[in-house]
Amino acid sequence: MDKRTDYISWDEYFMGVAHLAALRSKDPNTQVGCCIVSEDNKILSIGYNGFPKGCSDDEFPWRREGDPYDTKYFYTTHSELNAILNYRGGSLEGAKLYVSLFPCNECAKAIIQCGIRTVVYDCDKYDGTPSVRASKRMMNAAGVRYYKYQKTGRNIEISV
Ligand SMILES: Nc1ccn([C@H]2C[C@H](O)[C@@H](COP(=O)(O)O)O2)c(=O)n1
């Protein structure tokens, strides 16, 4: 019997895991998931956007506008930072990061400083904003390679 040929690629697998993680997010507007993998394609860590430990999803604000103190922006930890902080194994030097939305400038700093060398992103809906421009500027300067995930059109469905 021949082996299966319709198995998913590494990029489909890891971007799929990032999208699955995003489903855990409580953010009503934008759910982001991230999967960090080693150079030899082992999953090292996963994260999604949400409030820090102890900051209740039911008490902290999910608003996007108004007094910054009462918006989510002061409180959410981004998926990429959560994935970096969730890693307990030592160094992330040379790792690859899959994320469902292009990293912001703050996450770009963390990505660069922990030694991640490659970023694969899916959506880039904030392209052109100061945050994403700064992120790309820093990653270009630091030699972090980034490329857009190429959708295969394959519908990956799981029923649990
Ligand atoms: N690369 C990113 C970008 C954003 N996030 C988080 C931060 C917020 O929870 C949400 C963005 O909210 P919006 O302004 O679109 O309502 O996504 C992230 O985790 N990673």
Ligand SMILES: [Zn+2]
């Ligand atoms: Zn960020």
